[in-house]
Amino acid sequence: MKKPTIPQKDPYKVKVEKDKTYFWCVCGLTQKQPICDGSHSKP
Ligand code: FES
Numbered sequence: 001m002k003k004p005t006i007p008q009k010d011p012y013k014v015k016v017e018k019d020k021t022y023f024w025c026v027c028g029l030t031q032k033q034p035i036c037d038g039s040h041s042k043p
Contacts, residue, residue: 007033 005028012034016022022035029039 005029 007028014022014034025032025034025036025040027036027040029042030037031039
C-alpha cells in the first residue's frame, strides 16, 4: 500500500472570498496547499 502524503499536520489559515468555490485537496499532492491544483490526476 502506498504511503499517504501529509504536507502539514497543523491547520491552514486561508483567506477566501464570498460566493467563490474552493476545492480542498484530499490527496496531499497539490503545490497550493490546502487547495486542489489538479495534481491528483497526474500520473
Ligand atoms: S485533491 Fe489533491 S491535488 Fe487535487
